Amino acid sequence: QKEVEQNSGPLSVPEGAIASLNCTYSDRGSQSFFWYRQYSGKSPELIMSIYSNGDKEDGRFTAQLNKASQYVSLLIRDSQPSDSATYLCAFTVGYSSASKIIFGSGTRLSIRP
């Protein structure tokens, strides 16, 4: 079983709609979860971090975490063409100073006008 699973896409969403991105992970001990956005030819940019079960909102972005189901998602409301990018989920493996961050392979999101 892969450590992290993401649908590679592409996911096509009309402008103004809600984009929903999903990620499952295998390590039940993971405590920290992150979503990164990566534009083509650029480096990953941190969008959200989430550490507790439930929802965390930041502007048009909402991260959702369910540790029992080992599932994390990202919702993007009022999608804009500038949201077209690859979205990477990431989570920690190990504890505290002995931990490292593992990335998924990313979901390509395309916002159509």
Next chain:
Amino acid sequence: DAGVTQSPTHLIKTRGQQVTLRCSPKSGHDTVSWYQQALGQGPQFIFQYYEEEERQRGNFPDRFSGHQFPNYSSELNVNALLLGDSALYLCASSTGTGDQPQHFGDGTRLSIL
């Protein structure tokens, strides 16, 4: 506030050669992690440095080695280059423990001929 800086931006090498990539972390950060990102894949963890020591390592051969200096900057060295080492090499910095969000530099694009 300077972010993470990497040099060089692009590099072309031939098989069997050696390469050194450099990274300066974001101001206030003391932990540096290195990642390899192949086209269409997520970043793969190489290793992490803290207090001038390798704290964590991913599944990469000993040809990949690194160093961290007292000013927290870091180098990634790769010996005996293979065609498969062609990738984007990303440096990310963070604070303290390994489970903190990573902030990425723009990367070094390494091409092996």
